Amino acid sequence: MPRTKASPKKCVKTTNSHPGTNTWVFLMKGDSLNNTDGGVPDVIKLRHPATNQPAMFVFSPGNVTVQEVLTFDENKRSWFIDDNVKSDGKLHLSTPIDPIFLILPYLRKSQQAQPLEQCLWDEDFIETTRLTQCQNLKLTLVADRKGDESLQAYKFNEEKALIWLHKKVERVIEVLKQKGIHVSQGAISATYVKSTKLETASEVEYLKYAHGIVSEYLQEDLSKKLAQHLNLADESENKKRKLNSPKDTVEEKKPKKDTTENESVLKPKTPESTKLEKPQKATIGKKELARQKAAAGSKSITSFFKKK
Secondary structure (H helix, E strand, O other), rough: OOOOOOOEEEEEEOOOOOOOOOOEEEEEEOOOOOOOOEEEEEEEEEEOOOOOEEEEEEOOOOOOOEEEOOOOOOOOOEEEEOOOEEOOOOOOEEEEEOHHHHHHHHHHHHHEEHHHHHHHOOOOHHHHHHHHHHOOHHHHHHHEEEOOOOEEEEEEEEEHHHHHHHHHHHHHHHHHHHOOOOEEEEOOOOOOOOOOOOOOOOOOHHHHHHHHHHHHOOOOOHHHHHHHHOOOOOOOHHHHHHHHHHHHHHHHHHHHHHHHHHHHHOOOHHHHHHHOOOOOOOOOOOHHHHHHHHHOOOOOHHHHHOOO
């Protein structure tokens, strides 16, 4: 997802007089910390749109924007905060996310047009209704609005959603090219340093890479539909075929061997077959023939011990 450019700000939160006991380091992008009313951002749990598992998100004061919380965790890492040592060295980052991604699973689940607040009601995550207050929430890009504007009733439109996701993929491709991210198959990671030999990635490689990034916020079936919409081949099926083809050939060869063995066992023996089964005499070498010929006219050693 394209990220808004802003200088990161450190937010060290302390809930008691001992900062080392309950303190964590948070780097937040954007202007979420700047608020004239004195409000503070809220870190809450919502349902992740792809995994359906709990995930952390940050709402700005007034629920104007929402950001995803990412945690960088590494072994043997700690923080020095004032005069204290924080043994938990996790680093929390927040990046802006389009709230439509969080609303999509609820829209798809609803079979009929419903008011947005009713559609977003989740007894496990009651804070989900905050998404209705987000700024620039254009749900008509992925759904059809029913009734008057005050009702705010929506019904999911798959065709619209795929077109909207297609534009998101194209936007990600633009950012990848601007940042010079290496997306070819030879790359080890996104921070891979290219050699002096320039490698130009094809448009298909950019499309696959961008589709993978967008799919991190989509359910599996919707991700597959987006791949079909983008005319991307299903690589998982191709890999299965490649993996299965050698195994199939081996399995095909095995029955042939077994059938030949069974035929040899079940086939009755005939005089002709017994002749064929008799082992052939070993051929005698030239040296052996010469030695036998030389010893043909000589006496045996026992003849020297006979009585004359």
